[in-house]
Amino acid sequence: MSVQLSQPDFRRLTQIVQKLPDFANVRDRRRLVAAAFEGVPKADVILSRLDLDGMPMAVSVDVVRFLSQFGQVADRKEALGVFLNYIQSFTGDEDSAFIQILFHNYSLDTGQHTTPMQDNSHLSASKTILLLASNPLNQARLRLDKEVREIGSGLQRSRYRERYNLQQIWAVRADELRRALLDFHPEIVHFCGHGSGTEGIILENDVGEARLVSTEAIAGLFKLFARRGVECVVLNACYSVIQAEAIAKHINYVIGMSDLMRDDAAIKFAVGFYDAIGAGWSYDEAYELGCNAIASEGIPQELVPKLFTKDANATIASPDVSVEPFTPKFTDSTPNRQPSTSRLIDNKSLGLGNRLPVEQKHPANMLAIEVLVLYSSSPTDKKLWKELEKTFKPLELQGIIKLWDTSKIIAGRNKKDEMEKHLNSARIILLLISKDFMASLNQLNYEVQRAMVKREAEGTHVIPILLSNAANWQNIKLGDVQLGNLQPLPGNGHFVTGRYWKNKNEAFVTIVEELEELVKNLDSES
Numbered sequence: 001m002s003v004q005l006s007q008p009d010f011r012r013l014t015q016i017v018q019k020l021p022d023f024a025n026v027r028d029r030r031r032l033v034a035a036a037f038e039g040v041p042k043a044d045v046i047l048s049r050l051d052l053d054g055m056p057m058a059v060s061v062d063v064v065r066f067l068s069q070f071g072q073v074a075d076r077k078e079a080l081g082v083f084l085n086y087i088q089s090f091t092g093d094e095d096s097a098f099i100q101i102l103f104h105n106y107s108l109d110t111g112q113h114t115t116p117m118q119d120n121s122h123l124s125a126s127k128t129i130l131l132l133a134s135n136p137l138n139q140a141r142l143r144l145d146k147e148v149r150e151i152g153s154g155l156q157r158s159r160y161r162e163r164y165n166l167q168q169i170w171a172v173r174a175d176e177l178r179r180a181l182l183d184f185h186p187e188i189v190h191f192c193g194h195g196s197g198t199e200g201i202i203l204e205n206d207v208g209e210a211r212l213v214s215t216e217a218i219a220g221l222f223k224l225f226a227r228r229g230v231e232c233v234v235l236n237a238c239y240s241v242i243q244a245e246a247i248a249k250h251i252n253y254v255i256g257m258s259d260l261m262r263d264d265a266a267i268k269f270a271v272g273f274y275d276a277i278g279a280g281w282s283y284d285e286a287y288e289l290g291c292n293a294i295a296s297e298g299i300p301q302e303l304v305p306k307l308f309t310k311d312a313n314a315t316i317a318s319p320d321v322s323v324e325p326f327t328p329k330f331t332d333s334t335p336n337r338q339p340s341t342s343r344l345i346d347n348k349s350l351g352l353g354n355r356l357p358v359e360q361k362h363p364a365n366m367l368a369i370e371v372l373v374l375y376s377s378s379p380t381d382k383k384l385w386k387e388l389e390k391t392f393k394p395l396e397l398q399g400i401i402k403l404w405d406t407s408k409i410i411a412g413r414n415k416k417d418e419m420e421k422h423l424n425s426a427r428i429i430l431l432l433i434s435k436d437f438m439a440s441l442n443q444l445n446y447e448v449q450r451a452m453v454k455r456e457a458e459g460t461h462v463i464p465i466l467l468s469n470a471a472n473w474q475n476i477k478l479g480d481v482q483l484g485n486l487q488p489l490p491g492n493g494h495f496v497t498g499r500y501w502k503n504k505n506e507a508f509v510t511i512v513e514e515l516e517e518l519v520k521n522l523d524s525e526s
Contacts (some may be wrong), residue, residue, distance in 0.1 A: 003068040003080050003106050010064060013084075013102070016095045018060040020087060026052055029059065036086035042073045065081065081108030093145030094170055100152040101166045129155075129274075130186035131168040132177060134193035134203050136210040140394055144192050147236070147267045151190070151274045158278025166271070171204050174213055178221065187231045189222075192266065195237035195257065202237075209505065219246035226250040233285050236266050241306050248308035253283040255305050260397060268293040269305055284309075297413035338481050368402040369519050372426035374447055375405070375467075378436035384467050384496065384504075385432060391508040392515075401428075401518055427522065428461045428515075433488070433495075434468040438476065452479040461518065464488040465511060468497040489514050 005013065022028040029052040050060055050066055063083075070079040081103065088099045131151065133144040148168055155164055167184045169176055172191075174176035181189070194202040196212055205211040222233060222394040235244055243254025255273075257266075272293030277285035287307045294305075296325060373383050385405070395401045404426070409418045423429075427477070429451045431437070436519040441448065454460035464473075466488050474484025489511045495501035 002071055003078055003108065005064075005102075005106065007070055009102060009105075010068075011474065012098060014057075014060045014064050016091060016098070017063055017087070018056045019095075020090055022090075023056050030266060032087075033063075033083070034081045037073070037079075039076070040073050040082055042079075046070065046073070078106075078108050080106075084108060093149075097145050097149040097152065098168065100149050100156070101168060104152050104156040104161060105165055107132060107162070114264065122500060126163045127187040128165045128167060128184050129188040129190060129277075130180055130184050131166060132172045132189065132191045132193075133168065133170050134172050134191070134201075136194070136202060137202050137208045137503065137510065138391065139194050139202065139210055140509070142193065143263050144352065147192050147270050150271045154275045155272055155278045158275065160278055162277065162281050171208060173204050173206070173302040174211065177203065181221070181225050181228075181230075185229055187229055188234070189230060189232070190234045190236065190270070191240075192270070195235070195240040195243070197239040198242055201235065201240060201243055202462070208224055215246050218243055219235065219249065219363065222247045223250040228375060234270070236270055236305075237261070244306065244308050248310055250310070251265070252310045253287075254308045255287060256308070258306050264297065265294050265299045268297055268299075281306075366397070369428060369522060370402045370404060370422065370426045371428045371430060371433065371515075372422050372451075373403060373405040373430045374451070374461045375432035376434060376436040376440040376444075378434070378440075381432060381434050381436050381467060384434075387504065388465075388496075388508050388511065391505070391512050395519075400516065419447060423447065423454065426454075426460065428463065428518070429454070431462065431464050431483075432467050433464045433470055433473050433483075435470045437467070438470045438473055448478055454482075461522075462486060462517075463515075466493070466495045469495050473506050 017023060020032065022032040030047075033050060033052065034043075037046055046067075051062060054062075064080070067080040067083050073079045073082060084099050084102065088096050091099065126356065129151075130274070131148055133148060135142050135144050154165055155161055155166065158164075167180070167186070169180050172180075180186075194210070196202055198215065199449065200212050200214040201218060202210045203213050222230060230251055233244070233247055233251050233255070235247075235254070235256045238257055238259065241253040241256035241258040244254040248254040253483045271290075273286045273290035276289040277283075281289065284307060287305070291305065296442075306432050311327060373385065389403060392403060396403060404422045406415070409415055431448065431451070437444075439443065451462050455462045464483060464486055474482065475485040490496075490507060491514050492500075492510075494507070496504055501507045
């Protein structure tokens with residue numbers, strides 16, 4: 001039987017084929033197709049009928065159309081499935097995840113199952129799962145491709161795989177979220193990416209950077225789709241429990257995260273949850289299996305997701321996953337919240353949250369290392385520092401570092417006393433290098449000289465941060481040390497505003513990663 005690809009899937013697949021390294025010329029195309037069908041019955045028929053001459057764009061369309069219509073080359077093996085199974089290893093992460101979902105949606109079995117494949121061409125998927133991924137350039141990078149691929153792979157081998165249709169939207173923007181809900185009519189909506197606590201969730205803007213969507217806006221959107229079939233929403237992002245509770249006023253089942261979420265934990269939960277969905281379990285049972293998958297990895301209870309239901313408008317109690325119970329923490333500064341056993345959220349959720357790569361988990365017994373930041377008073381430098389400070393935020397939330405600069409001096413406090421206090425306590429001092437900083441050295445002379453004294457006497461790390469180009473900055477002498485002799489960040493010596501970087505955010509992320517490595521070494525020394 002032929003494979004009836006939807007128009008969007010057909011278009012995306014032809015683009016993937018066109019981008020293959022061995023698709024640039026006719027000779028390489030022939031080798032590629034011959035290798036894909038080597039040892040497969042009817043391979044000679046395919047090679048003789050398939051016209052591979054012409055421009056890559058036109059040929060990619062012909063190849064996908066021909067293989068889709070060719071049908072099976074052997075028992076349970078679609079010609080298109082055999083080809084995709086071969087080329088998948090030559091594609092990037094997002095394209096590979098897309099191909100994995102095609103295998104599920106169109107039953108492109110390649111013979112790996114031991115039980116016969118039923119002919120489900122007369123059936124339509126009873127439920128659509130809409131996967132939304134957001135991984136902005138100026139946020140910590142997440143393995144969302146692995147999460148999506150694992151979900152698709154799990155459903156593909158599940159008992160009721162024919163009941164579920166997966167659709168995915170990458171680098172999702174607000175407009176795309178709305179249109180995807182209109183186009184696909186999903187029963188399950190799964191968001192993977194970054195959260196921002198009380199402020200909302202983070203999507204992307206037109207240039208791939210972070211754009212905040214407020215809790216009110218996201219809850220209002222799902223309110224409009226509540227009567228149009230959406231049954232369950234999964235927000236696999238840090239601190240999204242606030243949005244989950246708001247959405248649960250309109251949607252029957254909503255899952256959100258009550259704390260920072262390690263990347264491996266987020267993926268484990270998603271895999272466990274959708275393994276259960278594919279096996280025919282209910283949403284609350286699938287939630288429990290997802291939580292158990294996290295606990296099986298030895299991840300603390302506070303990172304277990306929370307399930308809200310529309311009827312109860314409260315979290316379902318956390319399942320017994322055989323780990324230490326989590327005690328909710330609240331402070332007087334937590335706005336409009338009262339301590340409650342049904343509302344498990346730490347007051348850290350008031351800040352910006354990011355799912356954490358595994359290696360970024362900070363030991364609980366480690367104290368945050370204080371980082372003092374010295375910069376010029378020019379508007380340009382202040383703006384650049386505020387942008388860089390946002391990129392440091394995940395490290396602060398994890399308790400790895402504690403940033404301080406003069407903007408944090410409380411009104412009425414003595415500036416000199418506050419500066420002296422933090423000069424004494426800081427283990428790392430950052431000098432934000434720019435032409436304005438170099439011109440301000442007279443005003444910053446005391447602070448900079450004190451920093452160099454601490455470096456000599458106490459081993460304090462004094463690090464130049466290369467903001468914007470400053471001529472001959474390396475030749476400036478601070479005490480007995482030439483500034484150029486201090487290892488700067490970024491370590492490659494390129495200024496943040498220079499042409500080396502694709503954008504400033506790439507430079508900022510590099511600085512944060514390199515500083516985190518230094519902090520880890522300081523922790524190990526402690």
